[in-house]
Amino acid sequence: QKEVEQDPGPLSVPEGAIVSLNCTYSNSAFQYFMWYRQYSRKGPELLMYTYSSGNKEDGRFTAQVDKSSKYISLFIRDSQPSDSATYLCAMSGETSGSRLTFGEGTQLTVNP
Amino acid sequence: DTGVSQDPRHKITKRGQNVTFRCDPISEHNRLYWYRQTLGQGPEFLTYFQNEAQLEKSRLLSDRFSAERPKGSFSTLEIQRTEQGDSAMYLCASSLGWGDGKNIQYFGAGTRLSVL
Numbered sequence: 001q002k003e004v005e006q007d008p009g010p011l012s013v014p015e016g017a018i019v020s021l022n023c024t025y026s027n028s029a030f031q032y033f034m035w036y037r038q039y040s041r042k043g044p045e046l047l048m049y050t051y052s053s054g055n056k057e058d059g060r061f062t063a064q065v066d067k068s069s070k071y072i073s074l075f076i077r078d079s080q081p082s083d084s085a086t087y088l089c090a091m092s093g094e095t096s097g098s099r100l101t102f103g104e105g106t107q108l109t110v111n112p
Numbered sequence: 113d114t115g116v117s118q119d120p121r122h123k124i125t126k127r128g129q130n131v132t133f134r135c136d137p138i139s140e141h142n143r144l145y146w147y148r149q150t151l152g153q154g155p156e157f158l159t160y161f162q163n164e165a166q167l168e169k170s171r172l173l174s175d176r177f178s179a180e181r182p183k184g185s186f187s188t189l190e191i192q193r194t195e196q197g198d199s200a201m202y203l204c205a206s207s208l209g210w211g212d213g214k215n216i217q218y219f220g221a222g223t224r225l226s227v228l
Contacts, residue, residue, distance in 0.1 A: 008152070032215060043116075043203055043219035044155065051212050088154050098207065098215040099145065099168065102154030 003027050006089055006103025015112050019076040023089035023103045026070065030091040032098070033065050035074045038086045038105065047087075048074065079110045114138075116220035118204050124226045125194055132190045133223045137206030144187050145217060146179055147203040148172065155203050161187060162209075194227045201225075 006023045013019055021035075032051055036044035048063040050056050050072075056063045062075040072091075076083055086107050090100040117136040125131050137144045142163055147155035158177070159169045163184035173179075176194075181187040191198055201224050205217040 004154075006154075032212075034216075036219075041222075041224070043118075043221045046216060046218065049213075049216055090154075092215065098143070098210065098217075099157040099160060100147075100155070100205075100217060101157070104152065104154045 001026065002104075003101050004089065004091060004103045007106055008104050010107040010109060012109045012111060013079055015079060015081060015110055017079050017110070019079050019083070019108060019110075020073060021076075021087050021089075021106050021108070022071065022073045024069075024071050025091055025101075027091070027093070027101070028067075028070070029093035029095070030101070031094055032092045033063070033072050034090040034100070035061075035063055036088040036090060036102075038088055040085075044088055044090075081110045081112050084109045116204055116206050116218055118202075118220035118223050120223060121221060122224045122226070124228065126228050127194060127196060129194055130190065130192045131194060131225065132188055133202055133204075133225075134186060134188050135204030135206075135220060136186045137204070138218060140208070141206035141218075142184070142209045143207045143215075143217075144181055145205040145207075146187070146189055147205065149201040149203055149222070150199075158189075191225075194225075196227045199225055199227045 035048040064073045086105040089103040145160040146158040149155040161181040201222045208214040
């Protein structure tokens, strides 16, 4: 079983829709939770960074972490065609050098 | 701040050849990480450096792989006797260091390796 599980999709939504992406994990040592966006043939770009449980909002993006359920989510409001990309959740603990453990990514397409 | 730079962007090689990739981290970032990403998968950790010291290596890093970070600045990743299974995107990331906020990793655009 993988440490981080993420539905690979693909997910296709109309422009303006609310998108919900999520990951589950098994390692209770994870303390830092991130969402990266990756366009085709590019490197991952950090979208959201959260320490421990709680919510964080940045513009159209909201990240939620529920450590009791080992479940994290990313919500995208008013989705745009430019949001079409692969979204990767990533996590790390206090030890292991902060190496990131990634989900396999969810491919999102926002249709105009 | 020019971001993490990786060179080359794409490398095509024949099986059995050696290849070397270079990563220039964001200046003043003490930590440097290497990851490998295959098609349809998330990146997988390979190794990381704190300044010039290589502190951890994944079991994915076979004996054919070696990484260096002389003087704690740029890093190189060498693959000897390449195999077709080495074909992947090799990503480099850097962070300020340790702890909340300092451990945010910023990624380069990656080096795509194709082994024929």
